[in-house]
Amino acid sequence: xxxxxxxxxxxxxxxxxxxxxxxxxxxxxxxxxxxxxxxxxxxxxxxxxxxxxxxxxxxxxxxxxxxxxxxxxxxxxxxxxxxxxxxxxxxxxxxxxxxxxxxxxxxxxxxx
Amino acid sequence: xxxxxxxxxxxxxxxxxxxxxxxxxxxxxxxxxxxxxxxxxxxxxxxxxxxxxxxxxxxxxxxxxxxxxxxxxxxxxxxxxxxxxxxxxxxxxxxxxxxxxxxxxxxxxxxxxxx
Numbered sequence: 293x294x295x296x297x298x299x300x301x302x303x304x305x306x307x308x309x310x311x312x313x314x315x316x317x318x319x320x321x322x323x324x325x326x327x328x329x330x331x332x333x334x335x336x337x338x339x340x341x342x343x344x345x346x347x348x349x350x351x352x353x354x355x356x357x358x359x360x361x362x363x364x365x366x367x368x369x370x371x372x373x374x375x376x377x378x379x380x381x382x383x384x385x386x387x388x389x390x391x392x393x394x395x396x397x398x399x400x401x402x403x404x
Numbered sequence: 405x406x407x408x409x410x411x412x413x414x415x416x417x418x419x420x421x422x423x424x425x426x427x428x429x430x431x432x433x434x435x436x437x438x439x440x441x442x443x444x445x446x447x448x449x450x451x452x453x454x455x456x457x458x459x460x461x462x463x464x465x466x467x468x469x470x471x472x473x474x475x476x477x478x479x480x481x482x483x484x485x486x487x488x489x490x491x492x493x494x495x496x497x498x499x500x501x502x503x504x505x506x507x508x509x510x511x512x513x514x515x516x517x518x519x
Contacts, residue, residue, distance in 0.1 A: 298446075325507060334408070334494050334510030335447070380446050390437050390498045390508045391460045394446030 298381055298395030305371055306403050313379060313398040314365040321383030324357050324364040325392065329378045338379075339366070371402050406431070408497050408511035416517045417485050425480045425514045429497030435459075436478040437508060438470055439494040447494055453478055454500075482516075490518045 298315045305311060315324070323342055327335035339350050341357035341364060348355055354367045364381055378399050382392040409428045417423050429436050435454040439447035452460035453472035467483045476497075482489055492515050496508035 296446075327510075332512070332515075334496075334512050337507055337509065340507050382446075389452050389454065389459050390435055390496065391449045391452055391462070392437075392439075392447070392496075392508065393449070396446050 296381055296383060296393060296395035298398055300398060301396065302399040302401070304401045304403065307371060307373060309371055311368040311371055311400060312365060314363060315381035315395045316363045317383055318362070319383070320361040322386040323384040325382040325384065326355050326366045327380045327382060329380060335380055373402050373404055376400055376402050408495055408509055410495050410511040410514050412514060413512065414515045416519060419485055419487060419518055421485050423482050423485060423516060425493050427478045427495030427511060429476050430509060433497040433499050434476055435498045435500060436472055436476065437496045438480045439496065441492040441494055450480070485518045487518050490516060
């Protein structure tokens with residue numbers, strides 16, 4: 293099925309470093325969402341974006357809804373060991389209910 | 405408040421068998437969606453139900469079916485299991501069919517292994 297193009301696929305960084313990941317699509321979405329998934333768990337919502345150009349923060353996390361509505365990025369500042377996990381972007385259409393289209397995920401590993 | 409609860413958490417089935425997975429949404433949520441997550445990939449949409457009616461279906465074969473009950477809980481059924489059906493099955497609930505600001509919240513998933 294269709295998936296968003298998410299990059300990078302994995303990152304191995306030092307604690308304290310900043311992280312940036314992004315997601316692109318060939319389709320326009322009305323809402324962009326960023327989730328984090330820990331092993332054996334379901335995805336947990338981090339940030340939701342509703343308007344093109346919108347920049348939203350949640351603690352050390354900042355995400356932006358691209359102007360073209362076909363992309364989004366997520367930044368994590370001053371990474372800590374508990375940031376380890378898989379980050380997924382997801383796009384949502386207004387007329388498709390809660391059907392989400394997910395990216396392939398970015399696996400983040402943090403070295404203390 | 406309890407989150408989205410799924411049962412069982414793990415199960416092992418043999419090829420050709422049938423399986424039923426269950427989901428209880430967050431209290432007050434009327435919409436339930438099902439996703440399949442194969443190892444190493446993002447979740448793939450299977451079904452969406454709102455007010456006991458199917459409102460969307462992903463690109464999955466007819467072996468997959470679901471329903472939503474009057475109390476808004478839901479079941480996902482898979483017939484004639486194949487090895488490729490091995491995956492984490494996620495249930496998500498939301499307050500409404502779609503309204504910006506009413507995002508989907510996921511359960512912990514059911515890990516299905518087909519041998």
